[in-house]
Amino acid sequence: MSPEQTSPGPPGQPPNEPSEAEDQPAKPPASAYTPEEEAIIKKRLQDLGYL
Amino acid sequence: MGIIKRFLGRAQPQNKLFVLSLDGVSHSFARRAASQGIMPNLGRLFNQGVLVPMDSVLPTVSTVAWATYMTGVNPGKHGIYGLVDRHPNPFATLIPTSADIKAPTLWEILGRAGKKVGVINVPLTFPPRKVNGLMVSGFLSPDLAQATYPVELAPRLMEMDYRIEVDTGLALSEPEFFLAELADTMARRFKVCFQLMGEEPWDFYQLHLTGPDRLNHFYWSAWEDGREEAGQRFEQFYRQLDSYIGELGEQLPPGCTLVLVSDHGFTRTLGEVYINHWLEQNGYLMFGRGKKELKNQHPDSKAYSIIPGRIYLNLEGREQAGSVAQGRPYDELREELMHRLGGLSHPETGQSLVKKVHRREDLYTGPQLSKAPDLVIEPAPGYDFKANVGVPGLIAEPEIGGMHTYDDALFYLGGVKAELPESGLDLKDVAPIILSLMKIATPPSMDGRPLA
Numbered sequence: 001m002s003p004e005q006t007s008p009g010p011p012g013q014p015p016n017e018p019s020e021a022e023d024q025p026a027k028p029p030a031s032a033y034t035p036e037e038e039a040i041i042k043k044r045l046q047d048l049g050y051l
Numbered sequence: 052m053g054i055i056k057r058f059l060g061r062a063q064p065q066n067k068l069f070v071l072s073l074d075g076v077s078h079s080f081a082r083r084a085a086s087q088g089i090m091p092n093l094g095r096l097f098n099q100g101v102l103v104p105m106d107s108v109l110p111t112v113s114t115v116a117w118a119t120y121m122t123g124v125n126p127g128k129h130g131i132y133g134l135v136d137r138h139p140n141p142f143a144t145l146i147p148t149s150a151d152i153k154a155p156t157l158w159e160i161l162g163r164a165g166k167k168v169g170v171i172n173v174p175l176t177f178p179p180r181k182v183n184g185l186m187v188s189g190f191l192s193p194d195l196a197q198a199t200y201p202v203e204l205a206p207r208l209m210e211m212d213y214r215i216e217v218d219t220g221l222a223l224s225e226p227e228f229f230l231a232e233l234a235d236t237m238a239r240r241f242k243v244c245f246q247l248m249g250e251e252p253w254d255f256y257q258l259h260l261t262g263p264d265r266l267n268h269f270y271w272s273a274w275e276d277g278r279e280e281a282g283q284r285f286e287q288f289y290r291q292l293d294s295y296i297g298e299l300g301e302q303l304p305p306g307c308t309l310v311l312v313s314d315h316g317f318t319r320t321l322g323e324v325y326i327n328h329w330l331e332q333n334g335y336l337m338f339g340r341g342k343k344e345l346k347n348q349h350p351d352s353k354a355y356s357i358i359p360g361r362i363y364l365n366l367e368g369r370e371q372a373g374s375v376a377q378g379r380p381y382d383e384l385r386e387e388l389m390h391r392l393g394g395l396s397h398p399e400t401g402q403s404l405v406k407k408v409h410r411r412e413d414l415y416t417g418p419q420l421s422k423a424p425d426l427v428i429e430p431a432p433g434y435d436f437k438a439n440v441g442v443p444g445l446i447a448e449p450e451i452g453g454m455h456t457y458d459d460a461l462f463y464l465g466g467v468k469a470e471l472p473e474s475g476l477d478l479k480d481v482a483p484i485i486l487s488l489m490k491i492a493t494p495p496s497m498d499g500r501p502l503a
Contacts, residue, residue, distance in 0.1 A: 031145060041193060049437075
């Protein structure tokens with residue numbers, strides 16, 4: 001496994017996650033959809049068995 | 052990997068290229084349909100070009116697949132891992148869009164090289180990005196008004212009664228209506244495509260058909276079972292598609308290269324596998340008080356799944372319910388889950404449910420690896436991994452009769468002298484191949500391989 005891969009790391013080494021967690025916003029990213037639009041998309045996904 | 056056929060066709064390409072992408076049309080089905088006379092135009096194309104099987108991507112869902120196709124990189128670079136993804140802390144599920152693709156797309160690269168493009172209905176193109184030409188977004192667009200670049204194209208498409216997507220909620224309850232809608236929607240896509248192609252000069256065009264995937268999901272098993280009426284309607288759709296393929300051949304300018312590509316194969320669904328049920332029953336997934344849902348996991352919960360077959364460990368510092376320490380505890384738990392999940396079998400038949408369990412770093416590489424699931428289950432053929440919680444058992448009869456396969460996608464090249472590998476081609480290779488056919492250098496960041 002090459003060093004440049006952002007892998008979880010060998011045993012004992014922390015995955016490359018803490019910086020990700022520190023950089024993560026407090027809230028999830030804003031959706032591209034309004035709530036009504038998201039409901040339309042979710043129904044499509046649900047009908048296809050993806051939700 | 053051997054070289055099969057060489058197409059000794061016209062040796063003077065006009066450097067125009069058309070992609071007809073056929074969501075869910077497998078290589079084996081296409082060959083069968085061509086040889087059995089269901090799709091004679093397709094058969095003629097196959098005799099005039101090179102057709103090879105191709106592998107998809109894991110997890111094998113359309114948005115991951117088409118993101119891989121359009122960027123020529125693995126999910127560790129483009130960042131799309133499913134139709135639905137999760138924000139780990141605070142936990143939330145979200146629907147990735149084109150804004151979440153972290154690598155340049157084929158049409159962006161072509162546009163920068165001065166090529167004019169037209170792209171219609173490719174999954175994960177909503178919101179439509181600016182292109183050198185036009186774009187009509189696919190089924191993740193909530194409406195047509197927001198689905199086009201330039202935005203002025205939308206009213207024209209409305210006048211032509213173009214449709215984003217059929218209502219698959221009617222597929223089983225109103226089959227006649229659904230099948231008619233499927234055929235009608237496909238007709239309108241071709242009509243719009245032919246109309247727009249003829250209006251402005253172009254160098255690259257892509258028309259994507261989602262109809263085959265929708266049909267296959269709901270009618271694949273009926274067709275395989277030989278159920279008369281459903282089977283006839285299934286074949287009728289493909290006969291209609293074939294007639295448009297014939298018409299496409301007449302519409303394309305002389306010397307235009309034709310590419311046919313699909314994103315995955317298809318197979319009968321044997322059962323739905325509720326992996327979160329297994330995780331809960333085996334003490335890995337725990338819920339807090341109140342509603343049983345993934346955003347309400349107990350602080351001691353160790354792992355959960357997102358559809359299809361993606362496993363996330365509740366890693367400290369990453370996840371909302373981060374109970375698994377980094378380092379050795381993470382590694383040991385992941386290996387334990389790999390071993391146990393790999394041995395999952397049908398409780399009644401003993402049939403293996405899992406082909407392989409992959410560590411993320413064995414599948415993906417790149418700056419988006421941190422978003423990847425810790426493990427990815429590659430299902431045994433026919434077993435569709437779901438993420439439902441609060442279900443009574445591990446396996447249930449499928450509601451939807453057809454599902455995707457990782458292998459058996461198709462890639463076809465016609466109208467140009469070319470050699471294709473007999474095996475080993477996958478979705479990452481298609482964008483580099485297209486770029487090489489259009490005499491554009493493959494970006495070094497692409498993982499796929501251009502034509503030799």
